[in-house]
Amino acid sequence: MVVLPCSAVLFDVDGTLVDSTPLVEAAAREWAAEYGVDADDYLAGAHGRRTSDRIAEFLPAERVAEATARLDALEASRTDGITALPDAVRLLDSLDGLPWALVTSMDLGQLRTRTGVAGVPLPPVVVTAERVRAGKPDPQGYLLAARELGADPSACVVVEDAPAGIRAGRAAGATVVAVTTSHDASELGEAHWIVPDLTHITATPAGLTLTTTL
Incomplete structure (x- = not known):
């Protein structure tokens, strides 16, 4: 078991919370x-x-x-096959008092459609493709989300599923947790921690706990 104290959690969306x-x-x-x-x-x-x-x-x-x-x-033009990944909604609902944001390579319209179909809630802070000059692996998105939450990036945990996003989170100075929902663990080695999926992450008001790591 790994305990990660943090001031905020910054989630990628596609492949992390939603499968499209x-x-x-x-x-x-x-x-x-x-x-x-x-x-x-x-x-x-x-x-x-x-x-x-x-x-x-x-x-x-x-x-x-x-x-x-x-x-x-x-x-x-399509919404077929969009689903929430296992325990995504449970984890987000459990972030009671812990600030969180979404940082995605999708535009706002795509984000609203896919999270809506999947039943994944949207927080007040979302950073979409059109809000940054450079996308992942550039850290702009994660830095902007941390700033809008009033959190130091180094006190944030980023949850990602792709190498580009992992590099973005690390470049922002955050602790990065990777899930193996779209890539094999061998491709996610730049993350600080790797878990199979969100069922292995629990939240407390002070941070996240990883119940299983790879």
């Missing part, structure tokens, strides 16, 4: 066929990153905005 993998993959494959991009190559490094940042690695700069809008539209 079927939707994201179906939309990406349709988009890739339209734009002549290898879907497997695109998806291999897309999770946890802003859509525009990933698309910029495949298309010329002048096509990024239009291509991003198209992929966003394809994702927005």
Whole structure:
């Protein structure tokens, strides 16, 4: 058992609290066929990153905005397969008195849709793709969330599922806990702590407790 005292908890969303993998993959494959991009190559490094940042690695700069809008539209047209990950709602509901925020590579519309379908609550502080100049692995999102909660980033715990998000949390100076819901533990080694999923995290007013670590 590991006890992590903290002033606030900063959660990633997709892959950490919500699973929208079927939707994201179906939309990406349709988009890739339209734009002549290898879907497997695109998806291999897309999770946890802003859509525009990933698309910029495949298309010329002048096509990024239009291509991003198209992929966003394809994702927005679907809600199939969106679910809350095990114990996500239980953990959030148990954060009684412990400030928390969401920091996601999704835009606000995507966030509201996916959390709404999954039944995951939204806190007062949410940092979405359009609120930062640079997405994960840049720490801007986590630094902004900590600032808006009035917390020192070094006193925050970040909960993530993807390497890009882990690097962002560490660069912000936070303690990072990774869940193996989308990546194997061997890919999450930059996190301070790794747990199988949220069922192994409990909350107290003073912080988080990890009941099992990998």
